[in-house]
Amino acid sequence: MGGCTSQSANSDSSLTTQTDLPVATQVSNQTMKDLPRLEGTATVEMTVNGSPITIEVDGNNAPITAGNFVDLVSKGFYNGLTFHRVVKDPQPFVAQGGDPQGTGTGGFVDPETSRPRYIPLEIQLEGEEEPTYSKALGRQAGFSAPPVALKHSRGAIAMARSQMPDSASSQFYFALSDLAFLDGDYAVFGYVTDGMDVVDTIKQGDRIDSAKVVSGMENLQK
Template identity: 65%
Template sequence: MRLKVSQYLVALLMVSALMLGGCSTEQVTSSNSSPTSAAVETSTATTTAEATSVSQTTSESIPGMKDLPRLEGKATVVMTVKGSPITIEVDGTNAPITAGNFVDLVQKGVYDGLVFHRVVREPQPFVVQGGDPQSKDPKVPANRLGTGGYIDPKTGNERRIPLEIKPQGEPNPIYGKTLESAGVTKPPELQHKMGAVAMARSQMPDSASSQFYFALADLAFLDGSYAVFGKVTDGFDVVNKIQQGDRIDSAKVTQGAENLKTPGS
């Protein structure tokens, strides 16, 4: 399913589910319209301007980039929920930093025992979201879930990764900008098709950490604004049965672990 222009207001309400920090619907509707507006407005950027924009925004000069793990190639992660497996193909070819972050956290056992704190199926199928490390503690109030990220024990700080989106036909991803804000009209290589796996973030582009979501439908209005890094290749029926409050039993890298490159390795 793909959103039509007539569903614009529904899209605004649904996108709030991806925001970190427990934002209210009213807050997101008034201040975060840009990710959805790209789906219903026609860009007037020229081919020349687009090419210039791409060349200017693929620099990996973002502070801390060199300290982030990378996935050079692909990997397979099997996530088990309520005893049933979900197989995820993680794409480090098109999203090396985002994919590397996810695989690294899987390797560290960060996702084991975490809760899916947000499940949105009404008014139409949207996302299943989890990955807040705070949710491992059952004493943490439900209204705090969705506000946390992975705290690196080496630094004591939350690891954040830049927004990373690779336009079709380009050799490198764009970092730190949505495709719309970068003036790029090409679609991304990795799109929000049903079963896509992507990173949740706040309104700041470079605020993703550990929270991720499964797309329950084709969500083209999110393309170019949120970083897709993989897809469910088996077990989507399991994803469709996840309820808010369900926990991840475990997540394991079953193939491609050798493609993960961490700083100093």
Template identity: 60%
Template sequence: MQTEFRNWLFSTFAVTVFALPVGAALLLTGCNAQDGISAAPTGSAAPTATPTPTVTASAPQSALPRLDGNATVVMSVKGSPITIEVYGADAPITAGNFVDLVEKKVYDGLVFHRVVREPQPFVVQGGDPQGKNPNFPIEQLGTGGYVDPATSQPRNIPLEIEPENANEPVYGKTLDGVKPKLKHTRAAVAMARSSFPDSASSQFYVALADLNFLDGNYAVFGKVTQGMDVVDKIQQGDRIESAKVTQGIENLKVGATSPSSASPTTTP
């Protein structure tokens, strides 16, 4: 089963720039989320879509938002709160990017475009900015990321995973045979990406079960501490009514240079 999930994810990533988790490879793509492993991977619904330019690992990390400490984010879905503890101490860039996008109201109104519960609980994924348009086909969501309105350039962040017993994260590559500090336990919150490691942007997912086979391949940056009962009821097409930082905003540090000012490249 784990191998099938991995294969599904990788085939999805090859088609689009962003992806969601479904195994050891969570990519950004379009989706028929409720169909389980037999569903078309997210993004495969739009195979002719032009890949989104992404910032390479050579972009200075100082240009990206950082979270120097933890923060708390509360999302509202169908009138019910979901509380997420964001771990900037262990994933400063990934957590900083998420908190910054929450502060910018990027997630308000966005759709959960991928929900996989069969044949076994997997993930709930959302965060594609294209979903703010109510006329955008839900089956084509999963291919978009955050674009800075000031520059019209995308923001992508490096894959950031801190090994157990380490003092700082590893960037730009997966961990082979090394356990990460932040694991894919049930309620873990992590970033979706394409097959290119440094392609995560705004799409995130919540693990509906322990998914240890994803550990070291995707960047976990937080955990749902209250409201997993709400997450368990999310259906494809449900929207994030609002998202706000309730604690720890003082830990967010934004670089003076826009990350999108670096020369972009196109993912395969």
């Protein structure tokens, strides 16, 4: 993973995954129909270092991104995985995890098909009826302040990806401070509602003890 020297536009590279798996340039409509969707909200409790973090997952504004995360949580995928990248200096930035390889290069591979799962970049703009898919709408596309519905405020949880828009899989990150410069380029899908003090203590190499869906599982459509 690239270094992070400041909390600026140059920090974007530290959120990318360096997967060596083949990545399609765009997720097809047919593929999108096969992806899990969250129709509504769900609550996930993630335990790190013995302490709980409560996450409200927003399927209203990020149905595919939220559905992918809730589906992986329900499978027990995140249990035992590490936070392989935590950036707090010179300013609080992100705590990133969800890679089964622990190196920043891995993602979810469906054990039933032996194929990796990728999800499209999904950005809901304020006032729009549907999210925009497979297209960056922030600084990567030349826009400075896109009116996104889910902003990178402190406590946001979002998906990491490679430079290709439709390459997110299982790696996620917590925003450790307000990171408006990432809005529109990375898909936020929820917020920490309790336990942000626990998130602040996460160190590189710390493991996720467990993650479970405590409510809203009925909103997951597979």
